[in-house]
Amino acid sequence: MSLSLRGLRFSWPGGPAVLDELDLDLPPGERVAVIAGNGAGKSTLARCAAGLAGSEAVLWRGRPLAALAGTERVATVQLVGQRPDLQLSGRAATVRAEIAFGPENLGLPRSQVLDRVEAAMEAMGLTALALRDPRRLSGGETQRLAIAGALAMRPALLILDEPLTDLDHEAREGLTQRLTRLAPDMSVLALDVSAEAWRAQGFQLMQLRDGRLHPFQDMPQPSPPAARPVESGDMITIRDLDFAHDPARPLFRGLELDLPQGAAVAITGPNGAGKTTLMRLIAGLERPSKGRITVAGVQVGPAKPKELAAVLGMVLQNSDRQFLAATLLDEAMMAPRLHRLPDPPGLALRALAALGLEALALAHPLDQHNGARRLTAVAAAIAHRPRLLILDETQRGLDPRHQHRLERAITEFTQSGGTVLFVCHDEGFVRRNASHRLAVSGGQIGLSRLSEIGETARF
Template identity: 30%
Template sequence: MASSSLPVDTTGRIAPSDMNRVRTEGPARGADAPLIRLENVHFSYPAAPAADGLADGPEGEPPRTEALAGISLSVRPGEHLCILGGNGSGKSTLVQLMNALLVPTSGTVEAFGFDATTMEGALEIRRRAAMVFQHPDDQMVTSIVADDVAFGPENLGVPQPEIVQRVDAALEAVGMSELAQADPADLSGGQRQRVAIAGALAMQPRVLLLDEPSAMLDAQGHASVQRIVQRLNDRGIGIVHVTHFMDDALLADRVVVLREGTIALEGTPEEVFAQRDVLRTMGLEPPFAMRLAEQLAHAVPDLPATGDAGLLAHDVAHRISEGADDLRATGRDVPTLAAAPAHEAPPAQAPGDAIVFDHVSFSYADEASPRRKRSRRHSTRPAPLALADASFCVPRGSLTALVGCTGSGKSTSVELACALKLPRSGSVFVGGIDTADLARRQELRAQIGYVSQLPERQLFAETVRDDVAFGPRNLHLSDDEVERRCTEALHAVGLDPSDGLMGRSPFALSGGQQRAVAIAGVLAMRTPILVLDEPMAGLDPAGRDRMRSLVQRLRSEGVTMLMVTHAMDDVAELADHVVVLDRGSVVAQGSPRHVFGQSPCPAPGLPAPLAFARELARNGVPLDCEPLTLAELCQALLARLPEVRHHGAAC
């Protein structure tokens, strides 16, 4: 078995290789003793001195920003604990303290009976806890998926046959078996996240620490992670899950909500979500079913306060049926809605389209290093195509949503649209310019702006001002115009363009502020076309609302946008046009109502209101329209509820 002298990866990926050994290892402790215990924990990050008047710390040290302030919390054996909170509330800091990746400024952190502040204690803790980070690239260590998943067990000296079994089982659990021999660099962000989760599963942890593991996954991938988490918890593995998805919290035994480094709420999911007003003050929101019940509360009293949309649909369907029977008994007409219009046909390609993909194919094998190309020459399998004969358009002035399952080719498409890659065959036109025309490359760059999946990683300058101003300066604008654009762009993303902020290092800001600065740098270019790759990923509900407002304002100003997203609710709310990819091919395009109205639906999920309406139909109460938004669903339900019609209530 592994000894304490074995190397431990600094990302915290080391975990026990044998569950029975783990359950008996470590200091003697009571069966009901907490696995992890934090007592009055404070933690501060050192902050770089800035031009905003911040005072230095003690004895001339850099000022410190307190991320956690007096946290006391325990994790019990086999417990599923969910941690919620807005961006910057301290969630990631808290979970890294639990895995001894950070040391508290003051207070006590103990896990599995070991002191997390000592080197020996940290090594022992990481043998018993596996962590999945917010960004999968932070955990990729090899050039082959299977080797990456095997990395932790190999470091623990697990026998090779058992490693093979663990790797196979872990990859199957996250739906990545077919890509076991792929290079993680060739995978989409969501696929790499699955590999990171598989690496944690292969170590058979006693506690699994998850920091936003579904942020880059589609609806199916998110549901798969939920099932994996539930299965592991059913086997007795403790779960600590940091998330912005409110539905994840419904599966937990206990929910903790952080606000500015302190515990603001704690209790069962039902107890926490009952505090709707308090949650909203923290920029959070209840799950969809609770928001719908709240919208209907004045018209339909005593609806169940549940986050389970299926349970709510069953109750609402029963009330509609019961009310209709009462009306029939009195001889009155049962109200109905007018039939929904026929599904629209997808629009034909127009000469003025802002972006046109004309039979485009692309393979990452074409960009492979010489070493990888040599290895592929000996392979009998053809190089996979990330895009295969794809043709679609982005109408000028529209917001076009690009959707599809993880690995369908979405991020590849936007990189082709921005001329960061060139197609193997076919052509991509942006504003009428062929991206392969190198002579017009500068002209093309002035046409299109790109906000990547992790925009904060686009930062590079020493100050916020220099980072936001970089693009406008390259356009050779006057200093006054550059300053004006920087100020307006920072205002647009919700930041105050004070001299203090402009003079700070972007790397000294919070994660949410870094993302805002990166987006401001793209907005300052004022390009007529804007590409957004998962702009809502990793944002709390308040941050998503701000991003939606920004997108709506840009669209009203005539900016053409191509937005990659896994959130079907955002597609329904924001998009004029939808393109659906599946394994590199275009399988549907048209308006949201046209795409979501197809049967079977080609999109990788449904907007929550439409899914609820279809659940009503399965309960015997079909609606006469297909609502895509909460407002449409509410209106349709009120029209079907006789008692509501009688009282003249409105949503």
């Protein structure tokens, strides 16, 4: 066996056991996917298996993994966590240089570094992006870059903590296929909330439950929320808009768009198509070179930030970066206080309750698991009762229970007359929750009702 976990127990200080007498054997070349809900201990298991949480119960070829020297350990096992952007060096100006960062720090000869970098870029489909600035990559491209950096270390074991959450369906399938084509003696341990993509590629499936690994069983799906009311009027209007990150390659040119009040609009399209950029333009976080955007009667460009913030709430892809307060309650009270609304505590508690978080009101946001943290960001975004709610891949990484809470909140928001605009790569989530689809591809945008996919209303 390459990796053996025997009777592994782990608990965080002052807390109950997260892993309890857990056993796992991972032979060379084995591909295993561990499926579990939010807060079940997937990330803890990943850290233990990578030797980051020392335990004599974690063995590598019969030796305690924690006893391996640092250079030997990083050449043995590589972990890519849920936030791949945080694993980048921050010192590299190109994708190629970023992938070279690890092998260079091993002191390898230049020729070996170059060979490893080229092989890793090829394995992850990044060769065409070799000279791209890592800070200008999409979420899916950043995920593949982090994995490529890990592969360049030539580990015997690759551990991936929810690696598919930033990817569209095509990219998910492509990544899992690439993982099956890695060196045949490299073991891969993936941890995720969904089994579908891993099952399709023949990964052995296991389920983490009550601190132990069990044979996999599909988790029940909650029933979908109630239907939304018919929309009326426009919440967002865009007129003659031009925008480009690079003047030589405009992303949007002459864009015209109307999005209705009371709608749930799913923005779909391939990674890097401009979905997040469009949402940032609507939220006033990017400025167009030409054109006009109006949200709930507020013109985005000339408006003061506080005026715009009064009518919209936004949850970014990396929602952890939005937290400023020491409790969920204080976080949810920030916007009501900013806008001097009556009873900020009451508004905050109602927002938390809408996401099923009222029992955690006095807990620290960053002490929570991924599902609770994402829903906390949603609660903070809706507490001041905005007219527009913008969600950038907020459903990613949520188990069925937490995803259902988010779906319920979307339904309640649109039933109150608000509009929800959400980027999503999960077609099932789109079908359950969207009244409209905004398809983005190559700078072109097509708006259609979900029942009329393919019938474009405007470009």
